[in-house]
Amino acid sequence: MAYDPNSQSNLDEVKTSHIHLNLAVDFVAKTLAGSAELDIEAIASNVSKLILDTSFIAIHSVSLDGTPLKYTLADRHEKYGSALTIELGRSLAKGDKAKVVIAYATTEECTACQWLDPSQTVGKKHPYLFTQCQAIHARSMVPCQDSPSIKLTYSANINAPLRAVMSAVPTGEEKQANGTTTYKFHQKTRMPSYLIALAVGNLEGREIGPRSTVWTEPESFIRTGEELLTPYDWGRYDLLVLPASFPYGGMENPCLTFVTPSLLAGDRSLVDVVAHEIAHSWMGNLVTTENWEHFWLNEGFTVFVERKILGRMQGKEHAEFSAIIGHKAMVESVEIYGKDHPFTALRPCLRGEDPDDAFSSIPYEKGFNLLYYLEKHLGGAEVFEPYVRAHVQEFAGRSINTDDWKAFLYSFMEKNFGQEKVDLLNKVDWEAWLAGTGMPPVENKFDDTLARECNCLCKKWDHSRTVEKPTEFSPKDIEDFSSTQKVVFLERVSELDSLPHSHLELMDQVYGLTQVRNAEIKFRWHMICLKANYEKMYPEVAEFASTMGRMKFCRSLLRALYLAKNGAELARDTFKKHRSFYHPIAATMIAKDLGLAK
Numbered sequence: 001m002a003y004d005p006n007s008q009s010n011l012d013e014v015k016t017s018h019i020h021l022n023l024a025v026d027f028v029a030k031t032l033a034g035s036a037e038l039d040i041e042a043i044a045s046n047v048s049k050l051i052l053d054t055s056f057i058a059i060h061s062v063s064l065d066g067t068p069l070k071y072t073l074a075d076r077h078e079k080y081g082s083a084l085t086i087e088l089g090r091s092l093a094k095g096d097k098a099k100v101v102i103a104y105a106t107t108e109e110c111t112a113c114q115w116l117d118p119s120q121t122v123g124k125k126h127p128y129l130f131t132q133c134q135a136i137h138a139r140s141m142v143p144c145q146d147s148p149s150i151k152l153t154y155s156a157n158i159n160a161p162l163r164a165v166m167s168a169v170p171t172g173e174e175k176q177a178n179g180t181t182t183y184k185f186h187q188k189t190r191m192p193s194y195l196i197a198l199a200v201g202n203l204e205g206r207e208i209g210p211r212s213t214v215w216t217e218p219e220s221f222i223r224t225g226e227e228l229l230t231p232y233d234w235g236r237y238d239l240l241v242l243p244a245s246f247p248y249g250g251m252e253n254p255c256l257t258f259v260t261p262s263l264l265a266g267d268r269s270l271v272d273v274v275a276h277e278i279a280h281s282w283m284g285n286l287v288t289t290e291n292w293e294h295f296w297l298n299e300g301f302t303v304f305v306e307r308k309i310l311g312r313m314q315g316k317e318h319a320e321f322s323a324i325i326g327h328k329a330m331v332e333s334v335e336i337y338g339k340d341h342p343f344t345a346l347r348p349c350l351r352g353e354d355p356d357d358a359f360s361s362i363p364y365e366k367g368f369n370l371l372y373y374l375e376k377h378l379g380g381a382e383v384f385e386p387y388v389r390a391h392v393q394e395f396a397g398r399s400i401n402t403d404d405w406k407a408f409l410y411s412f413m414e415k416n417f418g419q420e421k422v423d424l425l426n427k428v429d430w431e432a433w434l435a436g437t438g439m440p441p442v443e444n445k446f447d448d449t450l451a452r453e454c455n456c457l458c459k460k461w462d463h464s465r466t467v468e469k470p471t472e473f474s475p476k477d478i479e480d481f482s483s484t485q486k487v488v489f490l491e492r493v494s495e496l497d498s499l500p501h502s503h504l505e506l507m508d509q510v511y512g513l514t515q516v517r518n519a520e521i522k523f524r525w526h527m528i529c530l531k532a533n534y535e536k537m538y539p540e541v542a543e544f545a546s547t548m549g550r551m552k553f554c555r556s557l558l559r560a561l562y563l564a565k566n567g568a569e570l571a572r573d574t575f576k577k578h579r580s581f582y583h584p585i586a587a588t589m590i591a592k593d594l595g596l597a598k
């Protein structure tokens, strides 16, 4: 039976198989209004009620097969919203099906939607709406069983004054007499509610491949994913570049990955994120975590496949270099929470918790490290890649937990390779990997070919600190570095005791760091300056953090500015002044970090 501590729905009694949305997008009222039709099935006997997750939603009416139903909206649970209890008016036997229609509208407190005024868009002429539902924000947009244990298909008719796109295949559009258009969508592959996504704005697409709009690279990533795993199941693969306030690097919305514009740096910044989102087409979107406690099954597996794809397309040393960067991100997350914090466990307990508070690099990188370790421990890619493919074949279309995962790993290894592999699996310290806090119990060694020059240059800077005006540095030092190598160089510098401000000024002069466009490089440079309390750079930090809504950057920078000497007031003032720029998820998290939460 599905267990989900972050949903109030009666998941043990009912499951939704399909949702049809009829929604009108109102840019003046900033609401989505209309109805959600839920096809439900009783999975227990004598089911007389349906409990749905909602958050800040106004319910207008509920009916079943045309008959109005009684319902109550409970007082709000601070983290999980208001449970909507619908009396079905009859008792459903196990296997009985029904269609429940809920007329509703979102409200201005909706946490999934960000409504941008024209002045907040690049074109400045039209408003823009986009959603972000992971982890538990779908309930603020659609009354639903908002648990990843429920997998459903969906369809939608979205009436809007501007083009609408969704995480589904477009099936047609109808012009209306009032000048609006109804955009129609269908998602035929069963997926969890957190993957429902909508964007509406003055959107322009460019077809450049049979399945891809905007980028050609995705086609080769998809092909590599198919070689490694199973055929791509989602029909289209498009990329939507969101406004700068999009809170993540990318979001794996099926058929339509959402990406931050910070990836468009004119270099290969985009590559890793697109490989990551495409890997989600199998890991997360087909094989889904049962609840947010097993989020690592989505993300650890996705990072593992992402690096397999990169390894095949760019060479093994690139994949290992990516693992080195990921390792640093994990170290930082562990430092921020503290090594004994329960959220540093691979499989944390989220009862009573808000999943957004538990989000960090840990499920990504500890999960990746576990799989990387298992691959080596069990005999390498020859043994492990067939297993990863079988994992997808076994669990596609299902939601699973860590026990399901482990049981299948054991049975696959025993069936295909015999007792020898089972003995190896028995040697794994499962308790330490899955429940232990802090860094993983085993430290993997990654090929550092691409990191060596970065480390050398960092050492040179470290040794130069005794000299007042070093002369040995020049732009040539990093001329041949890729953007990623520049990132790693700066990460190594950030691990040193802070360099004197005069050295930071010199580093900026010779490498042009303040002027750099690449957000990953700029971010590392800013973090170095904040750690050194280099106040001259604080205005640059405030500027970057108030124009870049990707939490990886704005949240980390505002938190570091808040902690830097004489930085707290600027951090708070910057946030308060630009609060409406941030997506509701980012605004909530930053307010918490800066001690400004209600």
Ligand SMILES: CC/C=C\C/C=C\C[C@@H](O)/C=C/C=C/C=C\[C@@H](O)CCCC(=O)O
Residues within 6 Å of the ligand: 134, 135, 247, 248, 249, 250, 251, 252, 292, 293, 295, 296, 348, 355, 356, 357, 358, 359, 360, 363, 550, 551, 552
């Ligand atoms: C153990 C963790 C438990 C729960 C977390 C579940 C969901 C977290 C929620 O906050 C949503 C996360 C959405 C992430 C989307 C995309 C990321 O891959 C982006 C990573 C950061 C970035 O590159 O900007």
Ligand SMILES: [Zn+2]
Residues within 6 Å of the ligand: 252, 276, 280, 299, 302
């Ligand atoms: Zn991901």
